[in-house]
Amino acid sequence: MTLDALDRRILRALQRDGRMANVELAREVGLSPSPCLRRVRLLEEAGVIERYAAVVDGGKVGLGLTVFARVWFRGQDAESTAGFIAAIQDLPQIVECHLMVGDCDALLRIVVADLDAYWRFQADRLTRIANVRNVKTDVPMATVKRAGEIPV
Template structure:
């Protein structure tokens, strides 16, 4: 789907506030409500807008610690990688999982209440996944920027 400037304004507005009512959104992007609604529906149907979510404050829901875990597997064959990725999908503590090119095989973003909870997760879940050779944990000192918004 080719995005024009009106589509981009719609996307920027919805990324700022996904609860905007169509009338408010239309006013913000300088359209009448009916064409605005049609454009939003087309963006949804094309998969440009995947879903609407609430962004939570991690600390206020008891998950204030973020850890980046670098994971090395015993092998990079399809069966080992597939087993690992399927296991990771079932772990709610893992917010992001990326297959990497470079030093490690996977990079995970994990949340926990504190270091004890993360250590428990690492010992009892992450390192028990068949095929995991080692895990190195990186703990950020300060969050500088975290945004769910894409530049459009």
């Protein structure tokens, strides 16, 4: 799908507020409501808009610690990697997983209550995944930017 300037304005507005009413969105991007809704539906059908979600403050729901874990695999063949990917799908503490090129094989963003909860998660779950050889964890001191938007 080729995006024009209007599509990009729609995407920027919806990234800021995914609950924005169509009438408000149409007014913001300079369209009438019907064509605006058609464009949004086309963006959804094309997979440009994957889903809508609420951004939750982890600290207010008892998940105040975010850590980044670098993971090294025992083997890098397709079957081993697929096994790792399948195993982490059942671990809700892992909120992001990126397979990497470079020093480590995967980079995980993990949310837990505190350091003790992370230690238990790493010892009881993460390092017990069949293909995991090593895990190194980085604990951020502060989050200074957390954007849920990409620059379209």
